[in-house]
Every structure is written in C-alpha cells, then in structure tokens.
Amino acid sequence: MQSEKQSNSLSRKILQAISDASLVPFLAILTAVVLGGIIIAFVGGNPFLAYRGLIEGSFGSTKALSETAVWATPYIFAGLAVALAFKGGLFNIGAEGQLAVGAVSSALIGYALPEWLGFSLPTIIHLPLAIIAGMLMGGIWAGIVGWLKAYTGGHEVINTIMMNYIALNTTSFLLNGVMKDRSPTNVIARTPLIDESARMPAIFEGLRVHWGFVLALFVAFFIWWLLNKTTLGFEIRTVGLNPDAAQYAGINVKRTIILTMVLSGMLAGLAGSIEVTGLNYRHELGFSIGYGFDAIAIALLGKSHPLGIVLSAFLFAAMRNGATRMQFLTQMPVDLISMIQALILLFVAADAIIRYIYRIKAKGERVVLTRGWGG
Amino acid sequence: MSEPQIVLEAKGITKQFPGVLASDNVNFDLRKGEIHALLGENGAGKSTLMNLIYGLHRPDKGEIIVNGKQLDVQSPNDSIAAGIGMVHQHFMLIPVFTVAENVMLGDEVTKRGALDRVTVAEKITEISKQYGLDVDPNALVGPLPVGIQQRVEIVKTLYRNAEIVILDEPTAVLTPQEAEDLFRIMRDLTARGVSIIFITHKLKEVLAVADRITVMRAGRVINTVKPSETDSAQLANMMVGRQVILTVDKKDHEAHEDILKVEGLSVRDQRNLETVHNVSFTVRGGEVLGIAGVQGNGQTELSEALTGLRHPTSGKVTIDGNDLTGKSPRVITEAGLAHIPEDRQRHGLVLSYSVADNMVLCDYYHAPFSSRGVIQPKALDENSRKLINAFDVRTPSPFVNAGKLSGGNQQKVIVARELSRSNVKLVVANQPTRGLDVGSIEYIHSEIIKMRDRGVAVLLISAELDEIMALSDRIAVMYRGQIVAVVDAKKTTREQLGLWMAGAHVETV
Ligand SMILES: Nc1ncnc2c1ncn2[C@@H]1O[C@H](COP(=O)(O)OP(=O)(O)OP(=O)(O)O)[C@@H](O)[C@H]1O
Ligand SMILES: [Mg+2]
Numbered sequence: 001m002q003s004e005k006q007s008n009s010l011s012r013k014i015l016q017a018i019s020d021a022s023l024v025p026f027l028a029i030l031t032a033v034v035l036g037g038i039i040i041a042f043v044g045g046n047p048f049l050a051y052r053g054l055i056e057g058s059f060g061s062t063k064a065l066s067e068t069a070v071w072a073t074p075y076i077f078a079g080l081a082v083a084l085a086f087k088g089g090l091f092n093i094g095a096e097g098q099l100a101v102g103a104v105s106s107a108l109i110g111y112a113l114p115e116w117l118g119f120s121l122p123t124i125i126h127l128p129l130a131i132i133a134g135m136l137m138g139g140i141w142a143g144i145v146g147w148l149k150a151y152t153g154g155h156e157v158i159n160t161i162m163m164n165y166i167a168l169n170t171t172s173f174l175l176n177g178v179m180k181d182r183s184p185t186n187v188i189a190r191t192p193l194i195d196e197s198a199r200m201p202a203i204f205e206g207l208r209v210h211w212g213f214v215l216a217l218f219v220a221f222f223i224w225w226l227l228n229k230t231t232l233g234f235e236i237r238t239v240g241l242n243p244d245a246a247q248y249a250g251i252n253v254k255r256t257i258i259l260t261m262v263l264s265g266m267l268a269g270l271a272g273s274i275e276v277t278g279l280n281y282r283h284e285l286g287f288s289i290g291y292g293f294d295a296i297a298i299a300l301l302g303k304s305h306p307l308g309i310v311l312s313a314f315l316f317a318a319m320r321n322g323a324t325r326m327q328f329l330t331q332m333p334v335d336l337i338s339m340i341q342a343l344i345l346l347f348v349a350a351d352a353i354i355r356y357i358y359r360i361k362a363k364g365e366r367v368v369l370t371r372g373w374g375g
Numbered sequence: 376m377s378e379p380q381i382v383l384e385a386k387g388i389t390k391q392f393p394g395v396l397a398s399d400n401v402n403f404d405l406r407k408g409e410i411h412a413l414l415g416e417n418g419a420g421k422s423t424l425m426n427l428i429y430g431l432h433r434p435d436k437g438e439i440i441v442n443g444k445q446l447d448v449q450s451p452n453d454s455i456a457a458g459i460g461m462v463h464q465h466f467m468l469i470p471v472f473t474v475a476e477n478v479m480l481g482d483e484v485t486k487r488g489a490l491d492r493v494t495v496a497e498k499i500t501e502i503s504k505q506y507g508l509d510v511d512p513n514a515l516v517g518p519l520p521v522g523i524q525q526r527v528e529i530v531k532t533l534y535r536n537a538e539i540v541i542l543d544e545p546t547a548v549l550t551p552q553e554a555e556d557l558f559r560i561m562r563d564l565t566a567r568g569v570s571i572i573f574i575t576h577k578l579k580e581v582l583a584v585a586d587r588i589t590v591m592r593a594g595r596v597i598n599t600v601k602p603s604e605t606d607s608a609q610l611a612n613m614m615v616g617r618q619v620i621l622t623v624d625k626k627d628h629e630a631h632e633d634i635l636k637v638e639g640l641s642v643r644d645q646r647n648l649e650t651v652h653n654v655s656f657t658v659r660g661g662e663v664l665g666i667a668g669v670q671g672n673g674q675t676e677l678s679e680a681l682t683g684l685r686h687p688t689s690g691k692v693t694i695d696g697n698d699l700t701g702k703s704p705r706v707i708t709e710a711g712l713a714h715i716p717e718d719r720q721r722h723g724l725v726l727s728y729s730v731a732d733n734m735v736l737c738d739y740y741h742a743p744f745s746s747r748g749v750i751q752p753k754a755l756d757e758n759s760r761k762l763i764n765a766f767d768v769r770t771p772s773p774f775v776n777a778g779k780l781s782g783g784n785q786q787k788v789i790v791a792r793e794l795s796r797s798n799v800k801l802v803v804a805n806q807p808t809r810g811l812d813v814g815s816i817e818y819i820h821s822e823i824i825k826m827r828d829r830g831v832a833v834l835l836i837s838a839e840l841d842e843i844m845a846l847s848d849r850i851a852v853m854y855r856g857q858i859v860a861v862v863d864a865k866k867t868t869r870e871q872l873g874l875w876m877a878g879a880h881v882e883t884v
Binding site: 229230231232233238242245247249250251252 | 682704706716721727732740
C-alpha cells in the first residue's frame, strides 16, 4: 500500500489541515479590520491610532492582559456551549438564559446555603457546590429543550429563545424579590454578596484574573478530548452529522440529543457560575447581557473547534477590553467595536464573500441535495 | 456523411487526487448520435473523467474539444454553455422544489422580477412530449420515485439544450422496467442527434444499448470496442485485468435450525400506509433466502422492521429464539445481526468520517475499539487496514473521508464492516452489490456464500433477479406487501418469478 509515503507527510498534512480550517476565519478578521479602519478614517478618525489603542488596551500591560483574560473566561465557556451543541447538530441560542439561571443558582448557594444549614462551610466544599449548582441549573434549563426536541420534535431554536425569556424574566423577578440584596443602601436588582467561602481566589495579588480563567482553558481541552476521543463524543458527532446513520449504528438518538443539550447548558451555566464566584461575587441584573449571544459568534468564528473557540474568545475579549483605550485615544465610539465584530461574523458566516474576494476554492463540499442512491 | 462527426474529444487528460492518480493521460471521444458506454472497476476514474469534462474539477493536464473548439471549463456553466449536460451518480435535485423549479434552477426565467413558472412548465411539457419523458412540471421532487427523479435530471439537461448528455450509473437505482424505459428514452435522444455517454457496471446493458464501449482501469483507458466484437467475459476481463467468474459457484446447502422467524409481521411506512401485510417466513442457518420483487412492494419497510429501524405494527420477529420485535438496532445487532442497508449514504455511512471510523460505526463502543468509554485509535487503525486489505477497498489511506471514495468503494466499506463482525447469526443484505463492478460483485457474493456455509442465515433482498437466482437457496416473492410465493431456487425459472412479481396468482407452492 502507499501508506509509508502517506505517513511521512502526516505532520505536514496536519499543519495543512489547520491552516485550511483557519484560513477563512483569519481572512474574515483581516477584512473586517481593514473595512473597520476605512470606516474610522471616513468618520474622521485615525485608524492606526484606533487600532493601537485597541491593542494597548487589551494586551499593553499586565493589567490589560489580566482584564482581557477576565473577559475571555465567560466567552470561552459560553462559546464551548454553543459549539458542543453545533457538533451534535443542535443550535443552542439559549446560552444567555442558561447562563443567567446558572449565575442565579450559584449566587443563591453562595450567599444562602450556610444560612440554611446554620453553620459555615469551608471553601473546598462551598465553592464547588456553588459552581455545581449553576452547572446543573444550566443543564436542566437546556435539557428541557433537548427533551422537547427528542420527544415532540419541537425545534430547539424556538424553544431556547422561549426559555431565554423565561430565564431572564424569572431572574428579574427573583432579583427584585426574594433574592434582592436587602442592604439599606441598595436600590438595584442584585443578590447579596456571596460568602467568602464561595469565592474563587485570585491568581495574582492585585489583578482581577481568577482561577476561573484557568478552568476555562482546562474545560476547553476537556471538551476537545470528550468530542474526539470518547465514545460519547463519537455518538454526539454521529448524531450531529447523520442521525439516520446514528440510528442504524445503534446509537440512542433521542438520548444523545438530550444529553448534548444538557452538556451544552452545563457549559453555559458554568459561564454564569464562574462570573459570580470568580468575579462579581453576586449576580446583578444585566451584568451578562450579550455573553450568550456573542457566544454564537465565537463558536462560528472558532469553527466549533475548542482551540478555535479559545482564540476567538480572546479576540472578542480583546476588542471589548481594548475599546475603552481606543475611545480615549481617538474619541471613536465604543460601538465601532461592535460593528467590527459584526463584520467579522458576517464574513465568517457568509464565507462565500471571503472565498470570492481572495479566490479561494471551496474544497469540493457542495450543498446537500437529494441523493439518488449514494453511488 | 460516412464517418460520423466527433462532437467531444478529450486528449491526454490527467488528474491527480491526494494519493490517487484518478485520470492518467486519458483519451476519449464521442461521435454524434452515439451511445458510448464507459465501463470500469469501482474507482477506475469514470466519474472523475466525467466531472472533468463537465467542469466540476479542473484537469492537471490535457484538453477537451467540443465540436472542434477547445473548451476551457472553469465551472459547469462553461460546459453547459457548450451543450454538455450531466446526470450525476447522486442526483442534484432540491427535494422541496417542484420539477419546474428544479429544472430552471441556475437558469431562472423571470417575468417582472417574479419566477415565470408557467413558461418553464410549458417548455418542460414540450420536451416531455418530444422525447417521451413523462414528468409533471408541478410535482414536488422529494416524493417522486427515483426513476422519475432521474427523468427530471434528464429534462434539466435537455432544457438547457444539451447535445451531449452524460449519464453516470443511471440504471443502478432503477427497476428493470424503469431501465427499459430509460433505454428507450436514450434511443429517442440519439435518434434526434443527441450524443450520450453512459456509465454502468451491468455488462448486459452495455452490450444491449451501446454503440461503442470504452473500458477504464486504474485511471487509464484500456480499450475501446464495439459490442458486436466482444462479450461479457471479455469485457469483465478487460475491466478487472483477470478472469472473472460471472456465475456463483456454491455447494449444496445444509440447512440447520431456524434462525430468523418472522410471524404475521405488518409494518407501516412514514406516510402511515401499511406496506407490509401479515408476512411470515423463516430463514434457517446455512441457507440464503432471497426476496425477489419489484422495488416498492414493501421490501424496504420489511428490512427496516427486521433490523430495528422501524417499529412493526404487529407480528413477531425472533432471531435464534430471542424475541426481538420492535427492539433497537443495538439490541438486534448484539443478538447477531449484520445489516447491509439499502441506502448506503443515508444509513450506512457518515460521509465526513474517515474510512477507519466508518468501519467501526456499529462497534465503536466495545472492546477492542474502546475501553472505558475512550476510543482506541490503534485498534481502529488495525481493524481498518485489515478490512481494507481483505475486501480490496480502494482508498489512499484509512484516514480519507468515506465521502471521497468512489461509489462502489463506499459500498465495500459497509460490506466489510458488516460481514467481518464476530458472532453474526443473520445477515440482512439489502441490495448488497448495487453500484459494484463485476469483480467486487464476485467477491461479495463469495463472501455471502462463505457466511452461509459457516451456518449463518442470510436474507437477501435484491432488485436484481440475476443476483437472487445466483445466491438463493430458496426464493420468496414479495408483491404488494405480501409474500406471494416461496419456492426452491432450483425448481423455478426467471419467467415464473417474473410472473409472480407482476402479481400473477399462486395456487400452491
Ligand atoms: N474529491 C476527491 N478527492 C480525493 N479523491 C477522490 C475524489 N473524487 C474521487 N477520488 C478518487 O479518485 C478515484 C476515482 O474515483 P471515481 O469516483 O472517478 O471512480 P468511478 O470509476 O466512478 O468508480 P465507481 O464505479 O465506484 O463509481 C477513486 O480512487 C477515488 O477515491
Ligand atoms: Mg462513479
């Protein structure tokens, strides 16, 4: 066989595969940045100064780096949530709601559990409990949608959107009611601070970056391993790519759909938990607006690959974090950043534009049409 | 005109895919009004050559000349403009569109900005009449039988004024009757000056309809001959490069105890119509029971109900004494089923998975392929190399996506996976050799007979009467959801089976 010749160039092939996969996202980013620059110039700004501000603001100092990592943490978790669902053939638009119920649950366990028990808990018990509560709640929230999909055929896009409304309104109800911070000076909808024992320690004195960031990287690796190296991952991917073949192969398709949604929801819930236990020490209405939606963009830009998601989460985090510095240097509105993000997403989603601009040939993958018989 | 004019000429076409030279300095020509058949093993490069002519791929070297002019094909648009139309091995129709919408797709006719379906429908009706291609322009494509979908594809090429039509394995999916219709249509087309390239694996068809035959092997053209100067054996020899035994050689069977027992089984299809009515039969270990019948008489639903893909509405299925009625495919597989599904791309494969992954599609979860929920890549690798060798799957490596394999080699991946599983007691083989070349058919037939000789029960469902006759020990005929006859294969004739398949009444068996 020709296998010897093949394996010699295996490493080269892997490199080739990586560069093939990231070529379009990379060019999409480049194009969006150039277009953004043109727009900045058009409205009278200096694009070079603006981008310098962006880079300085996100990577220019230890503090800037730390803040970028802080932003990237929920982006990685939520991006992984959306990506995992994509791999299983499901579109989870509900990360935002799952994240909210996760954050509320973590906060509740964080401030109220010792009170209920009547004694205080050590960090080693209290913190994991708070995090697990958030994950479970996110998992249940998404699992309901998975169940509806598996047993009634209800489309997950509609149902996750519905569940988002329920989650956000319930959260608002709780934060304005039973869970509201009762301290005399407080007027906003937020929970009390969680106990010290439920807080994640900082990694470095004086910087906000917390262990949740390290956890995010670890979880990204874990999800890669789960998807590609385990039988569960094989089942999730098979159901995502070809549910008929999955059924033929003896995979329990319904169970896998529910499980995929539960896992996806757990990741989104984790994003909320970590924000509460690692950063804000409470849940506040409106703190997370948009993470769950940006996560969709991040998953798309990262091509649903965990490594791609970590990188695109960083990109989005850097843009969010560097925006203030950019505004300071050029007086450009922060909204410009949202616009560049939107452009990147547009180019990634409509990659035909990028392929056309840069004359990249699509790799023989055509639209799926009816199959006569598979010859 | 004494010498017919050459309408298409390919000169020195070369195309390298990663790991395979799919087209190696190929020369090919097509004369006006002829049917030129292209024969060759699975993976010989037939579809590739056609894709190159049609502009789906670009050749590395060589030129294509149409009507004396060099054709620079960048995309199918250029070849369509030059009068070339192609009906692919996998159809390219959009199921939720009507026939008219599919036909005009890519060449939409509009009136004041809106799609002009009426004009298109009229033109389709005109083409239908002219060439005897009966299609309803307003029908949705999805629910149409494959034979009709194929007509839509042909109409689509004619609608674009194709003078050269490429048909890539058009008969593989057709019933014998539909195939006869297609041959009539092809003759009508050539009588009107259309030239046809016809790819098939069926030697009989080639000898019956072709004016010239070109045989390819391993990316090269071996020879071009006239049907009057050759025969099946010689063609098979040219294709495979060795002597092929076209008849199956098998010992008398020794039937053992009953393995598969089906009692009073009724099944509904997805439209909730009962397509299998109260069917009962048994298959014993060591015998092949062939189910003959025109496609669409309930065979698909029957095999789906037996293999766990569909719930029967009533009745009982037991394998080796275990009641498996309505059980999941996993349970049935573990009880000893090997299943070669009818639709290889829908059920049998995940096209974007590697060959190695596809070869463990049903077995990934147990040892040696996984251990404590973790997949063992080494075991997958060894398994695939072993099966690739044993079943002669033509693939550059086990890591190539199954979707990149030629159609016949995709089928071999499935057959290899299913027949190699240990503990198999029953094989349900639905169209096991569809789209395979004669050499591979010979091999798969001998593997099925080997299973039988080992005492495995084999249920063979096939639209090919030849295949049924060659392999079966007993033959059951299915007509309108019922088994109308079960006979000893040695005591029946094609004619008798044909009558039963057409619904002739059976007194006793
Ligand atoms: N897009 C592709 N990328 C890589 N290899 C390919 C691609 N398309 C085809 N090949 C390879 O080229 C060779 C020729 O394939 P082709 O589909 O032309 O065979 P074929 O003669 O049509 O066979 P069959 O009768 O099975 O349909 C095969 O080895 C196949 O694996
Ligand atoms: Mg082919």
